Amino acid sequence: MEGHDMINVYPQVIEMFNTDDLEAKRMCYYFIGTYALSKPDLTLSTLPIIINDLNTGSPQVVALALKNITSIPIREFFKESIRPIRKSLKSENISVRKAAIFTIARLWERDPKMVNDEGLMATLYDLIEDKSTNIVAAALTVLLDIQDKSSDLKLSFNKGQAVYLADLLGNADDWDQLTILNSLMNFTPQTHDESYTLIDKVISLLHHENSSVVLNTFKLMLYLLNYASEIEEYIIRKMTSSLTSLLSKPDEIRFLVLRNVILLILSKPKVFHFDVSLFFCAFDDPIFVKDTKLEIIYLLANESNLSIVLQELAEYSIDVDVQMSKKAVRAIGNLAVKLEAASKTCVDTLLDLASNDIYYVNQEIVIVFKNIFRRYNQFDYALSKIISHADKIEEPDSRSALIWIIGHFARKIPKAESLLADLVSGFGEDPLDVQLCSLTSVVKLFIQKPEEGQDVVLEILKKATEEVDNPDVRERGFFYWRLLSAQAKFPGTAKDIVDGEVPLISNENEQLDPIILEELELNIGSLASVYLKPVGQVFRLSKRKLLPQSPAKSNGFSNIVGSLHSTSSSFAEARPRADTINSNNTSTSESGISDQRRVDEFDVPAIQVNPIKKQSNLSRRVTTSKSSLSRKLSIRNVFH
């Protein structure tokens, strides 16, 4: 059926078209739909047959013809579809009526003006009050679909309509329930009571077996709660457990739920409390589930659960999967930086791990220690232990980190010069990042220990300026060379520039922008909630959703009544904050230039959240190293 010469049998297919056999007819329709534009004249000749089909008594044939008439992108077909649509909408057969309703949606995509002019939009509105729930749901589906794309359609239900729709939920099947739940997002409560009324009507759907219904009920309730003056605690508890119970569903659903849990941790940390042990990995979880769980564990870590979290992370860091292991180590390191009170325990856990001498674990440990040493002064005892592994550190990122550590703390390290000389001995063959880092570190060493560092700095600067082809390295080499030569004239300048104060790794709050969070909350369970990016950034054509204004809009989330978790306040304090660590961004942090983000505000993805890789260029992975410029512009996330 794949053959390209299939087009040649078009005339024969048209002959077949008049058959009584529904299966054969269905295949003819499929054929015509596929090749319609290749032979427009032939296609046009099928129109009478289709019109004939629309006039048969068989509901299935009529439904089939309706579904196809507007799929063929030829104007004559659209025009001819109007009358049958009207007629079929009055049919006694539900499936024919549904087909007619969806045909309106198809027609709208081809020609919105025709749909308006023919009054079909008004018809759709009327159908919302139909006796059959199936028809109501179909009409709502189409209206919502059009609303997403149309610039002027904005559905808005008043309380009466919303209650009417919510009352249909009990008799609807699950797909229809989904539609109705979604359409209720177009209702803006005008009083707190309206919000409570609706919540009461939908809350039982949190018990539905269909995960999609559960997620949409959750979304709707979260939306309605914005218009409540106070929230009873059991509602929140019920919502939370309705989500976590989905964690025993198929992997894809679990993944979706986990991503939405991340969203809730970021947006409503004081409202939704998740027990961290729920997210411990099973050994046979797929990697993408483990990965997401690891992120959640990191986000949920605080002083009170630190010991079990660290034990768990330590367990993962000797996982068979190398990536998982590295991410776990990275998470421990980031925790050390994030929670000052936890830093000592984290450091000890890391040193303990390092003593196992597992190759890939140690590569990662060096990287995280770079940030830990930078953030805290009190871990000098770890310095010598890390240095003792120097001869086994081979991966480029790890070597950069080690070279940075030795250069930066040369004063504290005995024989720093010979260590560094060993590490940079293969300077010519090193990858670009390591070269840049080596350059800066030898200069730092020289500034801190002029006598001892003299030989190695001369050797590396010579190599950088004479042997290396890369302009970045060469230019930096020349720059340092001149800087050091000018030392006599401008004493202290070199130190200020190369070995000056390093900006602190701050605990500055890098939560997602509240507006982005608000928008994502209105999109729970959608693709945007998986990507955790502003909707407009991922889906260029889609409309922005924001919480509609209303007199009832209030801050009910800060007013939760009932027995609250006693840990809530400490939880809030330990709320996940991503730190301005650009651990991979060696070139900027060395030179002490703080990393200013100049990316447009709404272009910033969830920084501390592992973004799902946006695959824009398949060949991208072939390129071995990025230029340092592109590195500066790209924002690295905490785990990578």
Add this chain to the structure above:
Amino acid sequence: MASSIYFCDSKGKSLLSRDYKGDIPTSAIEKFPFLLVEAEEDQANATPIIQFNGINYLYIQHDNLYLLALTKSNNNVAQIFLFLHKIINVLTDYFKELEEESIRDNFVIIYELLDEMMDFGYPQITEIKMLKEYITQKSYQLERRSKKNQALGPPSAITNAVSWRSEGIMYTKNEAFLDVVESVNMLINPQGKVLRSEILGKIKVKSHLSGMPDLRLGLNDKIINAENNKGVEMEDVKFHQCVRLSKFENEKIITFIPPDGEFELMSYRLATSLKPLIFVDCKIEKHDKSRVVINTRIKAQIKKKSTANNVEILIPIPEDADTPKFKYSHGSVKWLPEKSLVVWKLKQFQGGKEYSMYAELGLPSVTIEDPQFQLKRPIQAKFQIPYFTTSGIQVRYLKINEPKLQYQSYPWVRYITQSGDDYTIRLK
């Protein structure tokens, strides 16, 4: 809403497709094999949702097949995945096995099903029973019947409020079977401490009942009192769509008109700290480059009257271990070199009993394996305990009422507790 649905082979090449919206060019699917290769290389990014060139690929795997939906807009993800799973269920029901071969052999009927199950990218009729009433697989053999069905169109049930049950079902003997199945998941650390434990419970129903029966299920107060924190707190309950949810929400009563045949009435999850039901204490000592010694002790920490059946303890061993020697008093022990496991099986394991097993395996003196690279795999335990639920949930009654037929009916209940997918004990 999905723009199109594709069936692809193990390489990601399209076998069959249905385009519902016409807004995504066919070239998009040609990229899928490359995306799969890339995902293979980079496991952490091998998520079931991939965005490439503005098109979102949502896929699931079924044996050697990929089933995927493409979309351009910000969609309801769960709906799409559930729909894909639904397609697999329906097609498996139709063809017994869903694989490349059965797709090629049955493409006509698959088109027919895809047409009925989705319109304009929105799910329509997805109930197997309903579809089977008017889309018959062997229509060429039963030509007359299928013609008749064509004229009838979708059965009336689709338009009913009770979309999951047809009218006119008759049984000579009216019976309903309830299975209460609890799966226990547990993660135990090397010191024997339980890090995480949960019960995933299900009540499955097999209904052989005539007419339109209305059922009412009475449980002991484990669920009903969830709000009062009395007893075990039932964290969350999910019901089949036939259950009247608002009735449960307001009155804590479970009432429903069941679908015909087998279905899952409800599922629940209980996060509660449990004692290990089967306690496993295992020490694995590796004597340098010569042998590995395993000492295992297991104990059935259940009531004396209860018995665990089909107990299996799966112990990971080094890949290059060989020449096993075992000592044990009960059950049977097997070495599975292809899985690098030693499996200890006990047909029956009575509550309170305690057994031990000793195993010794040789290790080659020269090993290519990096000694630093230790496989971290946990021990797994599998078991079934009949007549017993860990949570204590009990069916008090099942009332069956068919207003028109008023027949005598027989409800049956069975209980079983079993190990979940994740009953594991970590090794040091």
